[in-house]
Amino acid sequence: MPTALRKRCEELIDELGLADPAAISVVRPLTGGVASDIAMVEVEGQRLCIKFALPKLKVAEDWKAPVHRNKAEFEWLRVAADIAPESAVKVFGRSEENHGFAMEFLAGDDVFLWKSDLLEGRRIPSRANLVGNLLGSIHAASTRPGFETAPFQNRDDFYALRIEPYLVFTAKKKAEVAEQLTALANRLYETETVLVHGDVSPKNILFKGKQPVVLDAECATMGAPEFDVAFCLNHLILKAQHVPTLRPALAADLEEFWSAYAAHVSWETPERIERRTAELLPALMLARIDGKSPVEYLDESSRLTIREASIALLKKPKTKIGEIAETFAQTWKGNSR
Secondary structure: OOHHHHHHHHHHHHHHOOOOHHHEEEEEEEOOOOOEEEEEEEEOOEEEEEEEEOOEOOOOOOOEOOOOHHHHHHHHHHHHHHHOHHHOOOEEEEEOOOOEEEEEOOOOOOEEEHHHHHHOOOOOOHHHHHHHHHHHHHHHHOOOOOOOOHHHOOHHHHHHHHHHHHHHHHHHHOHHHHHHHHHHHHHHHHOOOEEEOOOOOHHHEEEEOOEEEEOOOOOOEEEOHHHHHHHHHHHHHHHHHHOHHHHHHHHHHHHHHHHHHHOOOOOOOHHHHHHHHHHHHHHHHHHHHHOOOOOOOOOHHHHHHHHHHHHHHHHOOOOOHHHHHHHHHHHHHHHOO
């Protein structure tokens, strides 16, 4: 257990007045993320999850980001708890000085990580619907009069965490679609329509019983709704590429997610968001192959499949999410011959 991490946890707990730091019995580092130091802390009969933002992300490329993004994550979790308390994690306080916060540690026989289930080929049909519904409700609430946007004026942070490493960096490596990627990057930077989470991925979504709980909101900003939608759908496609048994149900999962989300859209027409999502989705797929944060579980053959399909879709965009699902259904059918 790194001594520095334990010391930071002790200081945070003391600053927030959560417990006597001397009473800490366990500090266990948690793995899986690249942007923060995270630990499970046992103290005075309770378990806490403590998170500190890192100035340099744990990836091969040089990827730096401001540590004050930790505040955006804390504020997003508070907003989500107000909007959908049944799908929320409790937060206990944040340190401005240490760029860290404490929240409830979720664990138990009824808590499941969506990513783990998908990678093991376990598909529960209602999950995509529930996540789409939760995301739609948060986006919709953030467009209503009186919503406090001040904590989420973070588009420069979003640029550093998402637009540059995913789109701008990839554009420099893929000249054949650089124009399309640059246009998408510019549009994302200029849009401030809804409260964007920025990392709606199965690795950040726990199911507590039947309710989804979305974590890791350090990219939170007022931004473009299609980013969160495309980001999540991207991961469903990548998982289906990796786990062939998930492929037959992919179209249903994408449709369930989109239908549940679209039911909340009132600030513009759902069709416009769907079109922009269909344009952005292949860019994010390509970014997970050739961007700063390549997905870790695909082999080279799968990477080539995603790369070729993404470039083709960027050059000739679809307007419907179902059309992208059909594109991959045909790709997989052709590859199986």
